[in-house]
Amino acid sequence: MNTLSRLFNHHSLWALLLLITLLSYMLAEDSVQSEVTGLILTLTAVKGALIIDGFMELHGVRHWVRYLMHLYCPLLALLIWAVLQI
């Protein structure tokens, strides 16, 4: 049952990642506005978090590796957004 629920979670995660990708793609035309750019980068950070916790199976792990990995996407997205505003 546990494995079954894990399988289901991975299926859902895959579908969710594709959904977020499509959403980002549809925002492309409006991404000249910095708010939309910010939204796209936020969605990207969410995708990163899903990959780290779901696919890399770090969900629930209490270790500095997970904290650092979770810091990577939001921090990089924020830095990219800041650099693009120059």
Add this chain to the structure above:
Amino acid sequence: MWIFIAAELSVFALLFLLFSYLRASDRELFLLGQQNLHPVAGLINTVALITASWFVVQALVINRKSQHRRAVLWMLGAQLAASVYVVVKCWEYWQLGSAGYDLDSNSFYTGYFLLTGFHLLHVLLGMVILALVSIKLYQGGYPPEDCAGLESAACYWHMVDLVWVLLFPLIYVIR
């Protein structure tokens, strides 16, 4: 493995920031360059890599149930999805090359070819790693209680996926 992944992610982070800085320095040039790219190709590649990652996770889950032969099938699926990425990326390069664009054309194409080319090399390395672990997996070399090698290979692959997830909006989506 995690230190190696951290080092790889740091290099890509620097490249992303450099690309963003160049873009901010000459927005018009980057918008013109972006118009010659195929966003649908970027979308297909994103779907291919996310699907490949999903297949790799499924292989791990199935292997934990001691069904290593079935796990190999999921690994083959991952290779197939990754091959879609490679074919589409090579097609993009061929299209741009035919139109006369290369590394030296301008800073957009330098950034584009360097970033995507460096990532493509990681995908190809990932495919080789997945192929090697698949052979060992087929031979029953990763029993559920000792599959750290398989998990490390999977983590490397997910890192490659994670990098593309950041690369896709930066190059194809954000205008």
